[in-house]
Amino acid sequence: MVGCVPRPAARGQRRQPAGARRRGRLTAWGAIAGRRRRARVTPELDAALRRIARVPHLLVALDFDGTVAPFTDDPADSRSLADAHLAVIRLWDTPDTDVAYVSGRALDSLRQVSDAPPGMLLVGSHGAQMQLGEGEDPQPLSAGGISDVAAVGELLEQVAAEAPGAWVEHKPVGAVLHTRTVHRSAAERLQLLARERVAERVPAARMIPGHDVLEFSLRRTDKGRAVRTLRERTGADTVFYAGDDRTDEDVFRVLEPHDVGVHVGPGESLAAYRVVGPRALAGVLLTLSGLRRRHAMLRD
Numbered sequence: 001m002v003g004c005v006p007r008p009a010a011r012g013q014r015r016q017p018a019g020a021r022r023r024g025r026l027t028a029w030g031a032i033a034g035r036r037r038r039a040r041v042t043p044e045l046d047a048a049l050r051r052i053a054r055v056p057h058l059l060v061a062l063d064f065d066g067t068v069a070p071f072t073d074d075p076a077d078s079r080s081l082a083d084a085h086l087a088v089i090r091l092w093d094t095p096d097t098d099v100a101y102v103s104g105r106a107l108d109s110l111r112q113v114s115d116a117p118p119g120m121l122l123v124g125s126h127g128a129q130m131q132l133g134e135g136e137d138p139q140p141l142s143a144g145g146i147s148d149v150a151a152v153g154e155l156l157e158q159v160a161a162e163a164p165g166a167w168v169e170h171k172p173v174g175a176v177l178h179t180r181t182v183h184r185s186a187a188e189r190l191q192l193l194a195r196e197r198v199a200e201r202v203p204a205a206r207m208i209p210g211h212d213v214l215e216f217s218l219r220r221t222d223k224g225r226a227v228r229t230l231r232e233r234t235g236a237d238t239v240f241y242a243g244d245d246r247t248d249e250d251v252f253r254v255l256e257p258h259d260v261g262v263h264v265g266p267g268e269s270l271a272a273y274r275v276v277g278p279r280a281l282a283g284v285l286l287t288l289s290g291l292r293r294r295h296a297m298l299r300d
C-alpha cells in the first residue's frame, strides 16, 4: 500500500513532468558524485546493480552501524560515510525508489545519527519500531513487557558495573550491554553473566548478539519481517539490502531470487554478494544511485 508511505511533496513521481527542484537536485548531486571514484565491485555485483537499476520500483534497505557507518566507541558519535549519505540522498530523490534504514538502534537514536531525509523509511530496534508514515508509532508493550524491559535494564547495569568501560544502552523494548572498550576476556565474562542472569530472571527476553554488544529484547520480531513489511507497504518489486551483522541474516534469508543482498565485512553470510567494509559499500551505493538516476532520466 504505497499510499501509506509519505513522500516529500517535491519528490519526483514518474508521471509528473520533471520539476525544477527535482531536476536541479539530481543534476547537482550527479555532478558531485561524478567527481568521485567509481566503486570497485565484482563483475557479478556490477551486473546485479545494472539489472535492479532498471526495475519499475526499487526498495533500497540498509543496515546502519557497520554498514553505512563505521563503528565508533560511542554510538552517539556514529555517522554514515559521506559517500554513503550522498548515495542515500540521491536514491531517495529518484522516482520510484524507496530508501530505508533497518537498524537495531532505537528509532530516536537512529534519527539522531542518520540525518535521514524527511519521508525516508526508518526501522528501529531490529524491527520492533517502524516509522513508515507520519504519526505512526511502534506498538506499545504490555504492562508486563514494560516491567520486563526495566528488569533487564537493571540486571545489565549490575553486570556492567563489574568492569570499567562496560555500559548499558536502554531502548524502548530492551537493553544492550556494550563491551567495545572492555578487554576481550572481561567482555566474555560479562556477557556470560548477563546471559545467565537474564535467562534466570526474565526468561521472556530474547537474546540478540552483535558486534561487542549483547542485547535483550522483549519483542519477538526481526529485520527479515521488517523488510517484508517494507516491501508490501512500498509495493517494491525488487529489494537491495546491505548489512554486516547476524541480525541482517534474517533479511538475507527472506530475500527473493531477483533481489540483491550484500554482506559487509568478514564472516559467513547467506548474502549472494560481499564487500570488505562500509567504504566499499558506499562505492556500491554510489554506483547504484548513478545507474538508477540515469535509468529514471532516460525513461522520463
Ligand SMILES: O=P(O)(O)OC[C@H]1O[C@H](O[C@H]2O[C@H](CO)[C@@H](O)[C@H](O)[C@H]2O)[C@H](O)[C@@H](O)[C@@H]1O
Residues within 6 Å of the ligand: 063, 064, 065, 066, 067, 070, 071, 072, 073, 074, 075, 076, 078, 102, 103, 104, 105, 106, 169, 176, 178, 180, 210, 211, 212, 213, 215, 245, 247
Ligand atoms: O542494526 P544496526 O544499525 O547495525 O545497529 C546495531 C547496533 O548498533 C549500535 O551498536 C554498534 O555500533 C556502535 C557504534 O558504532 C558500537 O559502539 C557498538 O559496539 C556496535 O555494536 C547500537 O548501539 C546498538 O543499539 C544497535 O543494536
